[in-house]
Amino acid sequence: MKFRFEQDPKKIEQESFRQIRELTDLSQLSIEEQQVTMRIVHSLGLPHLAEQVRFSANACHAGMAALKKSAPILCDVEMVKQGITKRMISSEPLCYLNHPDVAQLAKEKAETRTMAALDLWQENLAGSIVIIGNAPTALFKLLEMIASGADKPALIIGMPVGFVGAQESKQALWSHHQTLGVECITLLGREGGSAVASASCNALLRCNSGELY
Numbered sequence: 001m002k003f004r005f006e007q008d009p010k011k012i013e014q015e016s017f018r019q020i021r022e023l024t025d026l027s028q029l030s031i032e033e034q035q036v037t038m039r040i041v042h043s044l045g046l047p048h049l050a051e052q053v054r055f056s057a058n059a060c061h062a063g064m065a066a067l068k069k070s071a072p073i074l075c076d077v078e079m080v081k082q083g084i085t086k087r088m089i090s091s092e093p094l095c096y097l098n099h100p101d102v103a104q105l106a107k108e109k110a111e112t113r114t115m116a117a118l119d120l121w122q123e124n125l126a127g128s129i130v131i132i133g134n135a136p137t138a139l140f141k142l143l144e145m146i147a148s149g150a151d152k153p154a155l156i157i158g159m160p161v162g163f164v165g166a167q168e169s170k171q172a173l174w175s176h177h178q179t180l181g182v183e184c185i186t187l188l189g190r191e192g193g194s195a196v197a198s199a200s201c202n203a204l205l206r207c208n209s210g211e212l213y
Helices: 009-023 031-044 047-052 059-068 078-083 102-109 113-120 136-147 166-180 194-209
Strands: 053-055 073-075 129-132 155-158 184-187
Touching: 009 031, 031 047, 031 053, 031 059, 031 194, 047 053, 059 129, 059 155, 059 184, 059 194, 073 078, 078 194, 102 113, 113 136, 129 136, 129 194, 136 155, 136 166, 155 166, 155 194, 166 184
Parallel strands: 073 129, 129 155, 155 184
Antiparallel strands: 053 184
């Protein structure tokens, strides 16, 4: 049995983004916002998601600047961490979900492990890139921490997926980012996930490298 299909990775990527541009209206977005939005659409294969992406005023430029300075990249789960393009970064992204202290912290505080892991983010939070692609509870807690005076990241990529709290946590980020004084990229609604969240960061890394579609 023999199938005919495109095998050249560059041609596959080029054709994918050509189709995405054809299927979405990106005309109101900056060049960098277009790149992020297309990566989001590409990650899930759903053109309508372009209408649900939200960028704060300086989100892309703040994120790109932080990445150029090799700022810490903080991830809520290992799947987000593994999705970051390693050839474009100089240090490993950080995820504390499986840190030996986290399970006990979560038990003591009666909260999720992803929430407890944020307690270990404190020393790396200032000027960081925060990527939350799985846990709404982590996004809610991050917003509470910042409201209570925690250091502010350079950019929050908040895209948890699911039915309980996901939509609400992203709406909270979008509704309060100006009051909290943080830059953010989010995907409103239930859709999201680790692949979409890491792809958004990868898009900014590619913008820094001049890899544009």
